Amino acid sequence: MPIENPFQDPLRFERRVPECAVVIFGANGDLTKRKLLPALYRLAYDRRLSAGFAVVGISRTPMSDEAFREKMLEAVKQFSEDTTFDDDVWKAFAAGLFYVAGDIGDAALYQSLAGKLAEIETLRHTGGNVMFYLSTQPSQYARAAQGLGAAGLGKGSGWRRLVVEKPFGHDLASARELSDGLHESFDESEVYRIDHYLGKETVQNILAFRFGNGIFEPLWNRRYVNHVQITGAESIGVEGRGAYYQEAGALDDMIQNHLLQVMATIAMEPSASFRAASVRDERSKLLRSIRPMTPAEVRQNTVAGQYGPASIGGKDVPGFRQETGVDPQSQTNTYAAVTVFIDNWRWAGVPFYLRTGKRLAKRVTEIAIQFNPAPLHIFNQDGGQDGVESAPNLLIVRIQPEEGISMKFLSKRPGSGMMLRPVSMDFNYGSSFGERSPSAYETLLLDAIVGDATLYTRQDMVEASWGVVEPIQNAWRESPADFPNYPAGTWGPAAADGMLARHGHVWRKP
Amino acid sequence: MGATVSPELILKELAELWVDSGKQGQAEGGTGVLRACSMTLLVLAEAGEDTQGLGETIAALMPEHPARAIVVRLSGQGERTLSARVYSQCWMPFGQRRQICCEQVEITVSDAALADLRSVVLPLTVPDLPLIVWCRSTRLLQMPEFQPIASMAEKIVLDSAAAPDPEAILQCAQEMAERGLMLGDLSWTLMTRWREMLADVFENQRNVAQLARVSSVEVEWGGSRYVPALYLGSWIEDSLISVGVNPSLKLSRAADEDFLRVRLTGDGFAVELARQEDRMVVTLNGCSQCANLPQPTDYLLMREELGIVRHDPVFEKALVSAARLTHPIKQ
Numbered sequence: 001m002p003i004e005n006p007f008q009d010p011l012r013f014e015r016r017v018p019e020c021a022v023v024i025f026g027a028n029g030d031l032t033k034r035k036l037l038p039a040l041y042r043l044a045y046d047r048r049l050s051a052g053f054a055v056v057g058i059s060r061t062p063m064s065d066e067a068f069r070e071k072m073l074e075a076v077k078q079f080s081e082d083t084t085f086d087d088d089v090w091k092a093f094a095a096g097l098f099y100v101a102g103d104i105g106d107a108a109l110y111q112s113l114a115g116k117l118a119e120i121e122t123l124r125h126t127g128g129n130v131m132f133y134l135s136t137q138p139s140q141y142a143r144a145a146q147g148l149g150a151a152g153l154g155k156g157s158g159w160r161r162l163v164v165e166k167p168f169g170h171d172l173a174s175a176r177e178l179s180d181g182l183h184e185s186f187d188e189s190e191v192y193r194i195d196h197y198l199g200k201e202t203v204q205n206i207l208a209f210r211f212g213n214g215i216f217e218p219l220w221n222r223r224y225v226n227h228v229q230i231t232g233a234e235s236i237g238v239e240g241r242g243a244y245y246q247e248a249g250a251l252d253d254m255i256q257n258h259l260l261q262v263m264a265t266i267a268m269e270p271s272a273s274f275r276a277a278s279v280r281d282e283r284s285k286l287l288r289s290i291r292p293m294t295p296a297e298v299r300q301n302t303v304a305g306q307y308g309p310a311s312i313g314g315k316d317v318p319g320f321r322q323e324t325g326v327d328p329q330s331q332t333n334t335y336a337a338v339t340v341f342i343d344n345w346r347w348a349g350v351p352f353y354l355r356t357g358k359r360l361a362k363r364v365t366e367i368a369i370q371f372n373p374a375p376l377h378i379f380n381q382d383g384g385q386d387g388v389e390s391a392p393n394l395l396i397v398r399i400q401p402e403e404g405i406s407m408k409f410l411s412k413r414p415g416s417g418m419m420l421r422p423v424s425m426d427f428n429y430g431s432s433f434g435e436r437s438p439s440a441y442e443t444l445l446l447d448a449i450v451g452d453a454t455l456y457t458r459q460d461m462v463e464a465s466w467g468v469v470e471p472i473q474n475a476w477r478e479s480p481a482d483f484p485n486y487p488a489g490t491w492g493p494a495a496a497d498g499m500l501a502r503h504g505h506v507w508r509k510p
Numbered sequence: 511m512g513a514t515v516s517p518e519l520i521l522k523e524l525a526e527l528w529v530d531s532g533k534q535g536q537a538e539g540g541t542g543v544l545r546a547c548s549m550t551l552l553v554l555a556e557a558g559e560d561t562q563g564l565g566e567t568i569a570a571l572m573p574e575h576p577a578r579a580i581v582v583r584l585s586g587q588g589e590r591t592l593s594a595r596v597y598s599q600c601w602m603p604f605g606q607r608r609q610i611c612c613e614q615v616e617i618t619v620s621d622a623a624l625a626d627l628r629s630v631v632l633p634l635t636v637p638d639l640p641l642i643v644w645c646r647s648t649r650l651l652q653m654p655e656f657q658p659i660a661s662m663a664e665k666i667v668l669d670s671a672a673a674p675d676p677e678a679i680l681q682c683a684q685e686m687a688e689r690g691l692m693l694g695d696l697s698w699t700l701m702t703r704w705r706e707m708l709a710d711v712f713e714n715q716r717n718v719a720q721l722a723r724v725s726s727v728e729v730e731w732g733g734s735r736y737v738p739a740l741y742l743g744s745w746i747e748d749s750l751i752s753v754g755v756n757p758s759l760k761l762s763r764a765a766d767e768d769f770l771r772v773r774l775t776g777d778g779f780a781v782e783l784a785r786q787e788d789r790m791v792v793t794l795n796g797c798s799q800c801a802n803l804p805q806p807t808d809y810l811l812m813r814e815e816l817g818i819v820r821h822d823p824v825f826e827k828a829l830v831s832a833a834r835l836t837h838p839i840k841q
Contacts, residue, residue, distance in 0.1 A: 047802065051794075088789060089800075125716060
């Protein structure tokens with residue numbers, strides 16, 4: 001039985017972080033350099049990591065521990081956005097960086113890794129705890145998990161965790177196949193599927209907003225909510241990732257994971273506690289309540305798009321088919337809009353509109369909840385207010401770039417007479433709280449190290465999401481679209497406006 | 511009777527301040543000001559204190575703990591006088607067009623008018639939000655006029671190390687805590703990172719298994735680190751006793767100003783924590799590791815205290831033990 005640490009003070013101290021080794025497969029890749037190492041260094045800078053901490057990088061390139069440290073030093077200096085570089089903190093952190101070269105398909109790699117981990121456990125006192133992070137090609141996930149299992153690394157004296165990056169399959173069958181492959185060596189409770197959207201401060205704040213306050217939840221249902229719009233827009237194109245993006249598309253890349261998870265957070269039932277299982281059960285239940293579409297419904301309730309060339313701010317930008325590495329006849333969707341209905345008592349009949357795209361008018365991710373208007377317009381009986389009075393109440397949850405919550409409501413204009421105008425009440429996360437918010441990867445890496453899976457996606461959630469997206473994929477595949485259908489720098493295809501107009505709604509312009 | 515103040519007039523001036531700020535913001539092409547408030551912060555300071563430094567500390571606290579700040583300047587002896595002025599602290603968050611403003615009231619009060627202070631402050635507190643009293647004047651803490659102010663507060667923050675007679679302030683703080691008042695002491699807050707680093711050492715099961723071997727706790731302090739040393743020593747001793755370990759506790763004075771070092775030793779086991787400039791060095795059985803540890807400022811310490819508006823049982827226990835320790839040390 002573990003001995004209790006008598007010096008802990010949960011009221012004042014940061015969360016307890018156990019000692020461990022983090023093994024990163026794909027240590028030479030972009031994600032490691034841009035996100036993982038800067039996040040781990042920041043955690044070290046903030047003294048959030050245990051003294052018994054180590055990182056083992058794995059990739060095919062032969063390299064010494066020292067050369068790996070040098071490479072990671074460059075990455076941390078280049079990609080740490082708001083962290084002061086401290087030479088002494090780096091030296092202490094870098095002493096825990098190690099490297100093993102090898103091929104994921106080669107059993108010898110895992111023998112070398114086992115030897116390295118044993119050595120590190122003695123040297124760095126990592127307590128036998130190991131977190132494996134798969135930052136490789138998705139096709140290698142199952143192979144890596146099986147290699148670890150075969151070498152006996154799936155079990156040990158401490159805990160074992162396996163973190164997997166998206167995509168979690170490319171359809172329902174492949175998602176199940178992936179899970180089966182991972183489960184050969186790791187239990188589902190040891191698998192952490194990362195969705196960095198859920199690590200964002202505002203997405204977590206949705207839970208605080210909904211379940212920490214008593215006044216909103218009574219309004220959070222079909223009786224008061226007219227519809228919900230969830231937008232995940234990017235102003236940039238594929239930025240040299242054309243070849244990769246061509247295989248994925250906006251529907252798979254954003255809606256299947258990020259936007260459906262955000263939607264589940266907004267629409268889920270209150271969980272009985274803030275324990276990981278409890279919160280994830282509710283998210284999963286919500287995703288399973290989404291009504292799957294028939295092919296006819298897909299035609300009515302979805303819009304695919306692909307951007308064409310345009311001039312933005314005096315600069316010519318290429319269309320998707322003109323991007324490097326992209327097939328000039330590509331049928332890949334760079335825009336996707338979907339109308340979703342949730343078949344439960346809370347949300348029956350309330351449309352949830354999800355849209356995402358590349359090269360849209362601006363970069364913004366937000367959720368807009370539009371409430372029903374007042375039932376009687378008593379201030380506009382002479383018709384003199386140009387419909388202002390029917391302007392709906394809106395609750396906007398901004399996820400990026402300016403995290404915050406805004407509420408729009410009507411107020412009397414100062415002066416004589418009863419003229420109304422909409423006003424906005426804003427809560428801005430960044431300015432209301434001056435403290436730096438941790439990056440999504442800092443939050444999620446720390447959560448995985450302490451064993452908190454609340455913000456990670458579970459197998460049943462992944463499968464439920466594919467259950468929603470797969471019928472759309474199939475229908476889109478069967479009827480090729482007339483692409484491109486929106487110029488870069490706009491809010492997407494005209495058909496998307498038509499999709500909302502059928503329900504009497506219009507897209508917000510965030 | 512000298513100058514007097516009317517709380518209603520102050521509230522009217524505060525309201526006008528917001529109207530003016532809003533108009534000014536719109537005239538400058540912005541979208542007005544954003545008003546934020548999470549508490550009333552009542553700061554009690556001697557008139558001789560560095561006004562600018564205190565103002566900067568309060569302004570720095572505002573982004574994370576937006577508050578109506580009431581700064582009371584204690585002018586000491588003299589005729590019975592109370593005077594007030596009202597102003598706002600605004601800042602423009604980086605990259606944004608909207609100003610964030612917090613309101614401030616400054617009241618100057620002579621000792622003879624202290625009894626009137628409660629009746630002025632009470633109507634000025636923001637309804638439904640906590641009132642936090644930051645009593646920087648250790649003189650006032652020991653005066654009977656402080657009691658009515660303390661009774662209004664959700665929490666009182668003091669700094670026992672700032673007093674010429676810290677033992678007396680520790681005793682006073684302990685008595686207040688015994689009466690059920692919620693307290694914070696910046697000399698204790700100063701030790702949070704030290705305590706956390708020590709706790710981190712014993713997160714490792716191998717190290718925590720060595721706890722039974724600890725036979726001695728030594729704390730060396732210099733200059734103003736006396737009270738923090740008392741807190742640290744008593745907290746470590748209490749924590750070890752809670753798991754059945756009874757070490758000897760030795761506190762000794764070092765020659766260096768602001769020096770602080772703690773050592774836990776026993777049979778074949780030694781942990782030492784010491785500050786070296788902006789870093790904390792933790793040495794475990796001869797193997798050292800350092801971490802970033804910025805020099806504490808009033809801002810950093812208050813930021814932590816304002817985040818804890820509830821009873822802190824670990825502090826309350828350490829306060830009792832530290833107060834108990836003062837007598838043998840004085841001898």
